[in-house]
Amino acid sequence: MPVNAAQKTAINEVVNALTGATSRRTKRRLADMFLDLVDRDSWPEYYEVIPQPRCINGVKANLSQNKYKNALDAFQDLNLVFLNALYYNQEGSQIAKDAATLKGILENEWRARSVLPPPPPSPATSAPQDAQPKKEPKERAAATPAPVRSHSSAKLQPAPAAPPRAHVNATPSTSSQVKEVVKQKSPERSASPDMDVDIGGTPEPELTGHDAARDGESEEIVRQLEKSLPRWEGFDDVGWAEDITPDRMLEIVVTLSKYRDEHGNKLAASLEAVPEETSIPELSFTSPLSLQLIESRARMKYYETSQAFDKEMAQLFLKARRWYEIGTEPYGNVVALQRFYQALTSPNPPAAPYVSNTKFAALPAGPGTATSLSAPPPEGMTGPALTTIRLSLRDKKLLDEVHYKGWTIRIADWLHLSNPDDPSRPIVGHVFKCFVSEEPQRKGQLGVSVCWYFRPEQTLHPADRQFFENEVFKSSHFADHPLEDILEKVACQFTVRHARGRPRPPFWYPGWPLYVCDSRYNDRERAFVKIKNWNSCIPEEFRKKAEFMPIYPFERAVMPRRVPSPFLTNPKLKAPGAIIDAVPGEKEKEKAESEKPDSGSGRSKRPKRAAVTKAEDQRAAAKAGVPYVPPIPLSSTSTQQPALAPYMQVAAPREDRSIVAAAGGLAALGSSAIMEELPAETARHFDRDPETNEVLWFGAPPVDIVHTPPPQYSLKYLAFLARKRKAALQGDQAHPMDVDGEAPAPKRRKMPPTATETLEALLKEHGLWN
Template sequence: MTITPAQRSAIEEIIDIIKNTKSPKKKRNLTDLFLELVDKDTWANYYQVIPEPRCLNGVSRSLQDGSYNEPLEAYEDLSLVFLNALYYNEPASQIHKDAETLKSTFENEWKLRTVLPMPTRTSPPPTSAQKVHGQVANHQPPPETPITSAPPAALVAPAKSASQQAPTPIGTSSTSAVDSPAPQQLSTSNQQPSSPPRMSSPDMDVDVGGTPEPEGIGVDDMARDGESDLVVQQLERGLPRWENLGDFGWMKEKDGSEDRWLELVLAIKGHKDAVGNRYATALEAMPEETNIPYLSFNFPLSLKLVESHARAKSYGSNKAFDKEIAQLFEKARRWHEPGSDAYGHVLLLQRLYQALTSPSPPSGPPYISPTNFASLRAGPGTARPLHSSSDSEKLPAVTTFRVSSKDRTFVDEVTYRGWSIKLAEWLHLSNPDDPSKPIIAQVFKCYVSDEPTRKGQPGVTACWYYRPEQTFHPAQRQFWENEVFKTSHFADHPVEDIIEKIACQFTARHIRGRPRPPSWYLGWPLYVCDSRYNDRERIFVKIKNWNSCVPEEVRKSADFMPIYPFERMVFPRRFGSPFLKGSRIRGPGGIGESADKAEGERIEGGGTGRKRSRKPVAPTDISGPSKGLYVGVGPANVPGTTPQPAAYPPQPAGAQPRTEDKSIITAAGGATVLGSNASMEKLPAETARHFDRDPETNEVLWFAAPPLNIARTPAPKYSLQYLHWLATKRKEVDDDSMDVSEERLKRARVSVTPTATETVERLLVVDDLL
């Protein structure tokens, strides 16, 4: 029996009706989350549980291709679309409820069309998960796996309100079109999968940095509180871990390599500074055991072990030796405090090792380099870009104002020491001035050199970002924790300059979440950028359009550094100038005025950006430890404070104000109208931190009425059927008396993923041990 044109038309009509089914309030399409299959790479566990995954668009394509021999085959596939979701998700979840509604709609519409044959059975098809794994009517899970609670918030994204997009239907839709959690997948290495991609953060700036402090907000009010730290920790507990360095970019095999291993180890171990101090003491100070969080390996490793293996020639290849040296430096970078002398010694030794294994190694021993073995002769704060061909200096410029295309062939990526470097990624690069402060840079081009002296050697053209200690700034300026500043310096670096991959977020995303892999993993350095820095005029320009700061190829790309969202905005900590009394940070910058002594921080925008007044707000007015936030009241209206000059020059008649005054005082008619009837009280800092802040002004938001009582969609939960399937698989794997037939052994090798509850328990045990 074949499908007739009339039957095909009827089935297509049913599918169209299903696709247009909306929620009772008609605010969302129920089938948006059932159109495509779940991504196999992200949710591999789903395909172990569901024997026959199906989706609406897949059924439509099969119908158009003539893959069905009879209408009941299409009926069975459409049923599986919803039966799979009903099996995998808990009955209380929104996904389960949507699947029930759509299944009922589908069955009713099918019955209404007389040209379609009625199904001969009412039970699920034999290929459904319900039949393959068996229905679980009254199964009770073991005590350690309570089914009444959802996966912890640390492992899932926060639920959205009913007026927003519904949660991801686990096992029913493509992860490329959803915005909420899917089932957790944990491998034997305790890695957790990426959650489905979310829409990128808005292309906007958050006025949370700069000098002076935002009006009405003191340093203590902006400080990170314990609850903010918990929000960050809650998210980071469920983030994927970095697996390891890749299998590319390592030393090539050569004759006599076994003897070379020991020479390289001894060169690292014996390298000294000008007065005879060995740098390798920073490596020898580390313990042999590997108990540092977020490393890519978990076996014991030390310089002494590497030396003993090199002497015994126990490495199987150059790659094995090279990779273990890279892991040794990775461990040392995580062990020592960034910016410390020991940290700088580690990075200098890493750069020495990379120079010794390069096509053009330095002469020695002893190995001497005025640039700490870096390829450039000057770093951030001391390098001067090439302005024109008539520069007085005869030496070639260290940096330029644009990406050069001379004597090179651009490529999509370069590989080095297990790193795959691509366009728009951030790196730590060797700093010739101070190894303890590696250059923070974003890759704008990857290339292979065509120069005669470096023919065929890879490199990157990167835009530098300055640290606070590499800038000249007013003494009262505040800096975010790990804040950096984009510059106009572009430099060409050979791959030997690469220390490691890092990440940098602009403020609007940094306060909302953390980058997704592969842009960033836990343990990698993470920076935040809010402004540009002009080192010639010594001014800061707040970035309004981040797209102007990244390579053109990734601008407006929804895939560029998406984030895992916090449950609420979390601001980084703030610190004063690193050059203030008591700070030990050194750098080429300092405390000073701008070049014309009349310009402070500017707001980027066209060519008519306004200039901030250089006159600072007195810190004692708003930043004392006992000061609270005055709701809707600026510093000029706070009792006991001195009115401050306007942050911007007077505007001409008819000009629009910079921001609308929405304070309570203004709404009530102004202080003049209120007179002595006005009574103002401070909002304590411990109370203020519970309220959201305006993304433009960073002021506490206040409302004249409580929020609407809108029901929030619950997060997906594991179903009884899924938990029963897990328990059954574990029993089969652990049962020593099982049948040893080939099919049984094949089933025993199936990796059973722990539940979210078990995962959290393991994490808590690890936290207690640490």
């Protein structure tokens, strides 16, 4: 039956009773926390735990718009507001108490109005309590609530102490039902007390502050955790080469040892320089191994099967990759030789003379050079168009997994792939599809469709930009690679997860390359965009699954180190990226953003300094010996940047508050300037910038002004709290920190009567008192 006018009036009266309810002592409005929905950007995990979020203002809006067909629908929505809060927050917390109080008021006020149908005896079917059992008190005690901030008071009330692992540093929002947080698992996920599998974006304050500084203690936390993790057991017995005769084995080894690239360099020299006996702890084998040893065994026809030979060659390349550092020339020689070996053992091996302009990689270009088939190339780029902006499923038969050289590759795995531009920097790819090709020229060929992630040296960025160590950037480039391009499996974590712990097997093992991702990179606009929704970056099949890269957690958050641009640390670096000037129009856009009124986030935007001028950037780049790339020119009829894709926005330029910028830049300092980094043991004692994690410095002493002292508790209030705690210990009160409770009146100790009082009592007893 539709809601009639009388029922609508009665429901509004119930809502007014809820919004007008206050605490007995402080007169604080209890419903302030429940008026609006929880901020999705600040608390994305709330929407993963709570399937049907509701708020009081939403119910009022639906009621005014006549969206309710039944009065009980309005009751269930109101009831769900408080059920969600009781489920998500810790028992005994202030917001849980307020929710319980308002829930009782709702039921009483609803039953007091005869025009409304009686409320149902059980919660709404969409309540989260029906989707997942409530945690027992012991389990809930393991989580630590964040500080509680009341809308009516600026004081922070202390939260109960608990183990530090589950602590969440919450940033207050203008309307939030989440003020004390208990980490709950989504109903779709398996309940594991130490598994953190939330995929959504996480508020930035969880990654900043003094606890996130990378110091000696942080290094020890990382080292101890990685030391205790399970070790990789080695290659599986899948995907190995077949039908390689003993003569062919010897021919392959001799070809590798004699091969020279187009510059005449003998690549096998880097492989031969690796000691035959090494003590690399992350390897799954300890037996001596070298190219000469394998050649000797091939001459003696030691290998009984193709798999035995192929596996030992894979172990040799793995050993050499762990011996050298990624990005060095010897590492690149090893990777190029590995790709050459995989070409020789493929179903269609190349014929002599062995020459390749792409280092035998299947694609002609890599990140920073290749362009998209779906869009015109950025201005100034002339690389081949071979990638797409979305997955192509044409002429492909999709597979659940593929096998190659002992690796089992599935959707959502991370890989190192052969980079035709620079073998020392393999392509970091995220697998979105596994397939067997049905194209006529590639009929039956197995491959993977991956999303490319760019390294810092493959991007165009300003000189003052800093990067996380081992940071990569998600791009909009998707490419198909044959299995021969696969070098090894790696792992990549989004920043929030990387600061919390390390991936569990089989996603990562100690010794495997591990990357961190914080932003997207738009190579057309030369812009970095911080990723707010991590779900959009992983394959659709894994966006709501618990098994996607769970972690072993740290004792506390540990941020990765920050490093300067690779073009500043290595002026001789040759890579597709470069140092560029700020894009024209950035200053105007920044000024417009700073003049916008606050959107209600509770935080004011700080003005940012303008980027350095073009002339300064040119001088700085020339002094450092790095390439300089001019900004993207704009059309004469437009003062704005070209429009981006719907999901991207140009990142606003960051304020450069370093001492170098304050001194006028590198050009003003000249060659006599000497810069040294503060030791970690010294820097840990000083406050840090929340944006750059750098030590704060000041060019002058503080201004001599009188500061208003912070509010302090009065002695009367402290005595009141002491009485409450004492009463709680004696069992007269349920909770010593019940802010809305009233302390019992202190009991006076009975004193003995005086002599006058005793005499008066005797006279009255004998009737002698007048």
